[in-house]
Amino acid sequence: MEKKQSKKVLTWKKQWYRFSRNKMSVAGLVIVILVIFAAVFSPFITPYPQHAGAFTDYASANMAPGSEHLFGTDYIGRDILTRVIFAFRNALKMAVIVLVISVPVGSVLGMIAGIRQGTWIDTLIMRITDVFLSVPSMILALAIASILKPNLTNAMLAITISWWPWYCRLAYGTARSISRDNYVRYAELTGGSFVHIVFKEILPNCISPILTKMTLDVGWVIMTGASLSYVGLGEQAPVPALGNMISAGIKYLPNQWWNTVFPAIGIIVIILGFNLLGDGISDLLAVEED
Amino acid sequence: MGSEKNTGFEIKDLKISFKVFNGELKVIDGVNIKLNRGERMGLVGEAGCGKTTTLKSVLGILPKQAMLKSGQIMFNGEDVLKFNSAQMQKFRQESCAMVFQDPSSALNPIFKVKDLMINGMRNSLNTKDKSWEKEAYGRAVKALGEVMLPDPKRIMENYPFQLSGGMRQRVCIAMALATDRHLLLADEPTTSLDVTIQEQILHLIHKLSVEKDMSLVLVTHSMGVIREMTDRVSIMYAGTIMEVGDTKDVLENPGHPYTRALIDCIPKLTGDGVAEGIPGRVPDYLNPPKGCRYVERCPKATAVCREEKPQLVECGPNHMVACHNFGR
Amino acid sequence: MREYVKYFVKRIGFSIFVLIGLSIVIFFISRVVPGDPARISLGPNATEEAVQQLRTKMHLDDPLLLQYVYWMEGAVQGDFGDSLMTKRSVIEDVREFLPASLELIFLAALIHIIFGMVLGVVSAKYNGKWPDTVIRIFSYVGIAAPPFVMAVLFLLIFGYWIPILPSIGGRLSPGITVPTVTGFVSVDSLISGNFHALSDNFVHLILPAIALALGNMFQEARITRSTMVDNSGKDYILMMRSQGVKNGLINRKYLFKPSVIPTISIMALDFSSMFCNAFLVETIFTYPGLSRYAINAMLRNDLNAVCAVVLILGIIFIIANIAVDIIVSILDPRISIGSGGN
Numbered sequence: 015m016e017k018k019q020s021k022k023v024l025t026w027k028k029q030w031y032r033f034s035r036n037k038m039s040v041a042g043l044v045i046v047i048l049v050i051f052a053a054v055f056s057p058f059i060t061p062y063p064q065h066a067g068a069f070t071d072y073a074s075a076n077m078a079p080g081s082e083h084l085f086g087t088d089y090i091g092r093d094i095l096t097r098v099i100f101a102f103r104n105a106l107k108m109a110v111i112v113l114v115i116s117v118p119v120g121s122v123l124g125m126i127a128g129i130r131q132g133t134w135i136d137t138l139i140m141r142i143t144d145v146f147l148s149v150p151s152m153i154l155a156l157a158i159a160s161i162l163k164p165n166l167t168n169a170m171l172a173i174t175i176s177w178w179p180w181y182c183r184l185a186y187g188t189a190r191s192i193s194r195d196n197y198v199r200y201a202e203l204t205g206g207s208f209v210h211i212v213f214k215e216i217l218p219n220c221i222s223p224i225l226t227k228m229t230l231d232v233g234w235v236i237m238t239g240a241s242l243s244y245v246g247l248g249e250q251a252p253v254p255a256l257g258n259m260i261s262a263g264i265k266y267l268p269n270q271w272w273n274t275v276f277p278a279i280g281i282i283v284i285i286l287g288f289n290l291l292g293d294g295i296s297d298l299l300a301v302e303e304d
Numbered sequence: 305m306g307s308e309k310n311t312g313f314e315i316k317d318l319k320i321s322f323k324v325f326n327g328e329l330k331v332i333d334g335v336n337i338k339l340n341r342g343e344r345m346g347l348v349g350e351a352g353c354g355k356t357t358t359l360k361s362v363l364g365i366l367p368k369q370a371m372l373k374s375g376q377i378m379f380n381g382e383d384v385l386k387f388n389s390a391q392m393q394k395f396r397q398e399s400c401a402m403v404f405q406d407p408s409s410a411l412n413p414i415f416k417v418k419d420l421m422i423n424g425m426r427n428s429l430n431t432k433d434k435s436w437e438k439e440a441y442g443r444a445v446k447a448l449g450e451v452m453l454p455d456p457k458r459i460m461e462n463y464p465f466q467l468s469g470g471m472r473q474r475v476c477i478a479m480a481l482a483t484d485r486h487l488l489l490a491d492e493p494t495t496s497l498d499v500t501i502q503e504q505i506l507h508l509i510h511k512l513s514v515e516k517d518m519s520l521v522l523v524t525h526s527m528g529v530i531r532e533m534t535d536r537v538s539i540m541y542a543g544t545i546m547e548v549g550d551t552k553d554v555l556e557n558p559g560h561p562y563t564r565a566l567i568d569c570i571p572k573l574t575g576d577g578v579a580e581g582i583p584g585r586v587p588d589y590l591n592p593p594k595g596c597r598y599v600e601r602c603p604k605a606t607a608v609c610r611e612e613k614p615q616l617v618e619c620g621p622n623h624m625v626a627c628h629n630f631g632r
Numbered sequence: 633m634r635e636y637v638k639y640f641v642k643r644i645g646f647s648i649f650v651l652i653g654l655s656i657v658i659f660f661i662s663r664v665v666p667g668d669p670a671r672i673s674l675g676p677n678a679t680e681e682a683v684q685q686l687r688t689k690m691h692l693d694d695p696l697l698l699q700y701v702y703w704m705e706g707a708v709q710g711d712f713g714d715s716l717m718t719k720r721s722v723i724e725d726v727r728e729f730l731p732a733s734l735e736l737i738f739l740a741a742l743i744h745i746i747f748g749m750v751l752g753v754v755s756a757k758y759n760g761k762w763p764d765t766v767i768r769i770f771s772y773v774g775i776a777a778p779p780f781v782m783a784v785l786f787l788l789i790f791g792y793w794i795p796i797l798p799s800i801g802g803r804l805s806p807g808i809t810v811p812t813v814t815g816f817v818s819v820d821s822l823i824s825g826n827f828h829a830l831s832d833n834f835v836h837l838i839l840p841a842i843a844l845a846l847g848n849m850f851q852e853a854r855i856t857r858s859t860m861v862d863n864s865g866k867d868y869i870l871m872m873r874s875q876g877v878k879n880g881l882i883n884r885k886y887l888f889k890p891s892v893i894p895t896i897s898i899m900a901l902d903f904s905s906m907f908c909n910a911f912l913v914e915t916i917f918t919y920p921g922l923s924r925y926a927i928n929a930m931l932r933n934d935l936n937a938v939c940a941v942v943l944i945l946g947i948i949f950i951i952a953n954i955a956v957d958i959i960v961s962i963l964d965p966r967i968s969i970g971s972g973g974n
Contacts (some may be wrong), residue, residue, distance in 0.1 A: 031325040038772065144646075145653030149946050152908040157942050160930030161661055237778045241912055244780055245927055260784055264916070268792030275788070278781045286776035363874045367865055396876030404867050412868040412886050414893075414964055423885075424875045463965050479875065 033294050042290025049284050053103040056096075065092040066100040068252040076270050086272035088263070094272060097254035098280040104255045105284060108170055108248075109235040113228055116174045120181025121224055125216050127182070128189025129198075129208075140186060143179040151176035152238050159247040166255075169248035173238055177231075184227060188220045222299045229292035233285040240281055256281045312340040313487055313519055318375035320354075320361060320543075322589075328371070329589040331357055332543040333597070335375070336616060337521070339536060341486070344513060344520040346530035346551065348566065349540035352586050355523045356405070358540075359489045361385075363402055364392050379487070397428040401480035402489040403509070406496040407472035411464035418444070418460040421479055428483040440482075447478035451508060470501035474508070481512055487519045495525070506533060527570050531555055536622075539563045542586050542597040545616065549623030559625035561602050596628065604629045636961065636968055640954070647950040654946045655707065655939075659700050662935045668692070672933050673716040703939075712940035717932055722940040725925060730944070731815035732803055733914065733921035737906050739837050740844035744902065748849040749892065752856025756891075757883070759861055767853060774850035780912035783843040787916060790839055797839050802920050805832050840917045844909055848902045852895055859891040893964050900956040904949045 034040050057063045061084075071091030079086040085094035127139040146154065151173070159172035192198060198215050206215070236256075242248040243257030251258055256277050263273025320332035332354045339345045347355050360366050362377055362384060377384040379399060387395060404410035412420060421444035422437060429436050429443075441460075448456035451474040464472055473493060480488060490509055494502035510533045513520040522534060530537050530551060537554050539547040539562060547560040558564045565582045584601035593599050596609045608628050616624040663669070670686040671678070687693055690713070691702045706712065712722040755767045790797045803817045804810070810820045810829045818837075821829035863869060864887055872882050907923065914924035922941065929937035961967040 028325060035325070038768075141649070141653065144650050145657060148650045148654050149942060149949060150904040150908045152905075153911070153942065153945060156911060156927075156930060157658065157938055158661060160933070160938060161935070233776065240778060241780060241909075244912060245915070246931060260781065264784060264787075267788055271788055274784055278785055281781050282773065282777045285778070286772060289776050290772060360870070365870045365873050393876045393878070396874055398876075402871075402874045404871060406867065409867040410871045412872070412890065413966060414890055415886070420872075423881065424872065424877060426881070427876050427878055463969065465966055466969070476871070479871075 029298055033298055036294055036297070038290050039294025039297070042287050042292075042294060045283060045287030046291050049102055049287055050106065052099050053106045056099045056103050060093075060096040060099050062093040062096045065096045066254055076266075078270075079272050085276040086270070088273055089266060089270070094259075094276050097259060098256075098277055101254040101256045101259060101277065101280065102284060104166070104249055104253070105236045105239060108166070108173070108239045109232050111170050112173045112177060112235050112239075113231065116178040117181050117224065117228055120178035121185040121217075121220060122212070123178070124182035124185030124187075125189040125212050125220060128186045129193045129211060129216060131190050131193065139182065143182045143186075146176065146179040147183065151180070152241060155238055155242065156245070156247065159242055164247045164250065166249040166253075169239065169242045172242070172247075173235060177235070180231075181224060181227070184223055185220045188223060189216050192216060192219050226296040226299045229295040230289070232292065233288040236281075236285055236288065256284075312338065312343070314338040314376075314378040315358070315362075316376040316378065318358065318361065318377065319373035320357060320366070320375075321371045321373055322367075323369045323371060324590075327590055330373075330543070330592055331589050332361070333592065334544050334613075335540070336545050336548070337538055338548075339519055339521070341519055342517050343536060344510070344522065344534045346534035346537040347521055347523045347540055348525070348527065348530055348537060350582075350586060351525070353540055354543040355540060356491050357543075359402060359491050359521065359523065362489060363396060363400060393427065398483070399485055400487040400489065401485045402491065403473070403476050403480050403493045405492045407469060407476045408464070408496070410476055411472055413464055415463070416460070417448075417462055417464065417467075417475055420464075421447070421460070421475075421482060424479050425483050443482045444478070447482035448475070450481065450512065451475075451478045452504075453478070469497050470505065473497060473501075473505055477505075477509065477512070481516065484516070485518065488513060488521070490520065490522045492523050492525070509533075527555070527567060539566065542592065543589070544597050545626065546598065547623075547625045547627075548616070549620065549625075553620060553623050557620065557623075559619045559623065559630050560598075560627050561604055561629070562598050565601075596626075640958075643954060643957070647954070651943070651946055651950070655704060655943055656700065658939050658942045659703055660696070662939055663696060663699065669935055672935075707940075707943065712943075713936035715929065715937045716934045717928060717937065722937050725937065726922060726940065726944060727815065729920060729922040729925045732817075732919065733907070733910055733923050735803075735816050735818060735833075736837055736841055736914070736919065736921055737844070737903070737910060739834075739841040740848075740906055741899075741903060743841060744845040744849040744852060744906075745899070747845075748852030749856055749895070751849070751853035752895070753860065753888070755853060755857040756860035756864070759857075764857075767857075771850035771854050774846045775854070777847065779843050779847055779909035780916060782846055783840065783913045783916040786839050786843050797835060802918075803833055803836055804829060805836075808832050836919075840910075840913050840919055843913050843917075844906050847909075848906060852902070855898070856891060856895050859894050860887060863887055863891050889963070893960060896963065897956060897960045899959075900949070900953040903952045903956075904945075907945060907948070 033043075052059060056066075060066070069090075069092055071087075073091065074083075074087055075089055075091040077083050077087040077091075083093050083095065085098065087093055088097070123139050123143075127136045130136050154176035155169075155172040158175055159169050162168040162172065193216065198211065201211050201215050239248060240255070240257040240260075243255040244261045246258070246261065248257060249255035251262065259277040260274050260281075263270070263277065266273045315335050315337040318332055318335040319330070321328040321330050323329075335354070335358050337345065337347070337358075347358070349355055357366065357370070361370075361372070364384075364387075372385065375385065379395070382391075384392075384395060411417075418441070422440040425440050425443065426436070429439060444460060445456045448459055453459050453471060453474050459467070459471070459475070464475070467475065477493070488509070493509060494505050497505060506529055509520070509522070512518075520534075522529070524530065534551050536549065537551045538545050539554070539560065541562050547554060547558065547563045549559075554563060555567060558567055562582075569582065582601060587593055587597055587600060593610065594613075595611050596602070596605075596614050599605045599609045602609065606628065612628070614626045614628045616626045617630065619625045619630055668683070668687070670683050670690060670692055674683055674686060691699050694702070703713075710723050714720065715722045715725055718725055751767050751771075755764045758764045808826075808829050810817060810824050810826050813820050813823055817833045818830055821827070821833060869882060869887055872886055873879075877886075910921065910923040911927050912923075913919075914921045915927050918924070922944075926938070926941040928934075929941065
């Protein structure tokens with residue numbers, strides 16, 4: 015028992031060594047922790063939480079970055095720093111919801127198709143997937159979001175609709191290759207139920223590639239969400255989002271550059287953090303090298 | 305290098321470690337091999353005991369994490385490990401060649417055999433004028449013929465994936481022997497091949513090494529192959545040479561318990577039952593035993609075996625063994 | 633070889649099926665949207681008769697399935713109906729705007745392929761040394777920055793702060809014209825021998841093209857680097873090294889060629905991601921391409937245009953995919969000749 019415990023600790027230590035070997039992964043982890051912290055506690059840590067909404071204070075409009083407003087203020091006097099942090103909150107909310115819906119939906123469909131390969135279920139699911147993958151997810155998301163009413167919920171819906179097929183294809187590939195393996199056959203022959211096979215035999219094998227893709231996808235979902243909101247198809251003003259802040263600020267270039275530059279840096283930082291962390295985690299989940 | 309013909313090839317006290325996350329893997333810990341010109345030596349041991357690493361260190365193709373701790377590799381009176389890059393290139397081009405374990409990964413998949421063979425000997429040929437390509441082509445065809453491949457000119461036009469495993473290994477051998485070299489390192493050249501092909505490839509290597517008067521280091525798991533093909537044999541365990549001597553002598557009078565265990569693993573025709581294998585496994589290279597590396601599995605292990613590393617000592621004519629128990 | 637041709641015939645057949653599927657998806661999504669497409673397209677001030685007339689013309693009173701059949705019938709002939717933005721037929725708009733987008737994307741692709749590969753090779757060559765570190769740090773930031781953010785920053789820096797390049801505007805400066813032959817301004821100016829126009833066009837293209845290319849370029853550099861580093865430890869490279877072949881030749885030929893195949897095989901994906909990103913980049917630089925047209929159509933609920941653009945982009949991506957497959961199969965004999973072991 016004791017030995018087992020120490021072995022587990024060793025595994026964790028080893029994993030941490032492998033992760034921390036790459037300084038960039040650690041940097042990513044730090045960024046992500048800071049961003050999540052800032053997003054969760056944004057009402058408490060931001061200097062002017064009331065500026066996150068429809069607030070106006072013309073007296074302090076268009077102030078350059080300074081000690082009072084670190085990132086300056088926008089054209090109606092709202093603190094940019096506050097709004098960027100609240101925008102992080104939005105971006106994270108969007109990424110989490112999109113992935114929490116699209117990943118299980120996609121993977122379960124993919125696994126079902128993979129197990130029932132060669133049947134009409136396989137054909138139906140995978141052909142639909144192919145259709146959705148024939149145009150890049152961002153174009154599909156833009157098209158769907160534009161047809162629906164422009165707001166955050168619909169933007170998330172649009173991204174989700176264009177996102178699940180990737181997971182479907184990923185899970186399908188893995189499920190297909192292992193459903194031919196003997197231990198799955200054995201489970202089937204001994205009367206294991208379909209649900210049992212999906213969740214007990216197939217899922218554990220698919221989980222690692224799916225998690226890998228997920229960690230790498232957070233940044234992409236945030237990027238797509240920002241693009242949608244930049245165009246005006248996502249979160250609507252006055253609620254701050256990374257995209258709509260940039261598009262609102264672009265009118266005030268070049269004099270009030272802080273309107274665009276700080277949200278732009280914000281996007282880069284948040285995506286950078288998740289990309290670096292995702293790389294680190296996918297290295298860990300990759301097949302042990304030595 | 306023509307004048308010092310008789311000097312052979314010798315590895316002295318080679319030690320190599322690999323850097324990993326929680327320390328050093330002390331993989332090679334005292335390899336001593338000596339063979340004279342034209343001799344064929346077998347290198348025997350279990351999987352994972354550093355045979356491939358030893359061979360790769362000779363040609364300087366170890367991965368980056370490998371660290372040379374000590375030792376010398378003498379060839380014709382010079383230390384290969386001290387070569388600068390130009391000397392090393394010359395050594396590779398003119399003196400030594402290696403046949404890899406898996407021919408399908410040793411041949412670049414997207415180039416024709418012709419391309420691989422001709423460019424492989426590009427720098428080894430003495431002809432530096434424009435006719436080198438023609439000469440290289442001629443030599444390549446000749447070498448493919450020597451390794452008993454039918455229709456060499458057609459093979460030259462093929463991609464590696466169009467050939468069978470045995471044919472690929474023949475191509476690799478042909479690449480190693482297309483220009484004259486004095487030393488051939490063969491790293492389990494038949495492990496990845498069909499059983500029916502294995503024999504042919506081994507005989508081919510044997511025959512060519514005799515014909516071309518080359519020294520040969522043949523890594524293998526098989527005692528049968530050793531008996532048939534080699535003059536001398538080194539028994540390697542966990543990065544250490546345990547016993548070395550004339551093949552016949554070692555097989556008949558094994559001095560080391562490990563050698564004995566290996567010999568007992570050979571199924572006998574007398575019908576004494578199935579071979580048992582050696583209980584236990586190769587030690588952890590991270591924290592190897594302080595004394596003899598075989599101590600955990602040795603039936604005769606004593607206190608001194610745990611504390612002190614045994615040195616190779618003479619135990620017969622041309623026969624050395626590294627065991628504290630020898631002679632007791 | 634015959635297998636190979638068969639494979640491509642099958643691919644094309646399959647693509648047609650996918651396109652039909654895509655058309656169904658996009659058509660039905662556009663029709664289930666609440667509101668009367670005819671009313672939307674004519675605006676609130678149109679008379680009831682005019683709306684009814686359009687409804688009949690668009691077959692809006694027929695069952696949905698029949699509407700789709702009518703729409704598809706038109707689409708196959710290149711008739712996607714009229715755009716409510718431009719009041720012209722959608723296909724005419726596409727003909728005008730698509731070449732501009734393609735021109736931009738081809739330039740971006742060129743930048744991305746060439747520099748991505750160069751950076752990747754340099755990075756692999758100096759694996760672990762300072763050039764590698766510098767390139768890697770730039771890569772992380774370059775990949776993380778969405779192209780539209782890059783575009784905005786470029787606009788600020790090169791449009792306003794250091795105004796050396798035109799940041800706003802069309803494909804050519806006012807006053808410069810070239811006769812339209814192909815629709816590609818660069819090609820047209822070459823045909824008419826107007827090199828002034830060619831360079832002017834290039835100057836207009838370069839900023840948006842770089843903004844589009846950067847992310848993919850760094851991604852490619854990373855992939856090229858990691859495959860080269862991985863492959864450099866493979867037996868086939870060690871084999872060449874053990875033969876005493878010069879390092880230069882090994883790296884240039886036996887390491888480089890197998891290592892770029894994975895990079896090239898994701899080029900179709902890169903191409904489509906550039907098209908996506910062009911949606912915003914063209915808007916920021918007010919570049920008159922198809923992507924900006926599509927964004928405007930989306931924002932104004934111009935359903936005919938949206939459906940047409942999505943379908944046309946689908947066709948373009950399928951062509952790109954097949955083209956990349958052909959290129960890869962030329963580079964990799966295992967595919968074109970038919971593999972034995974793989």
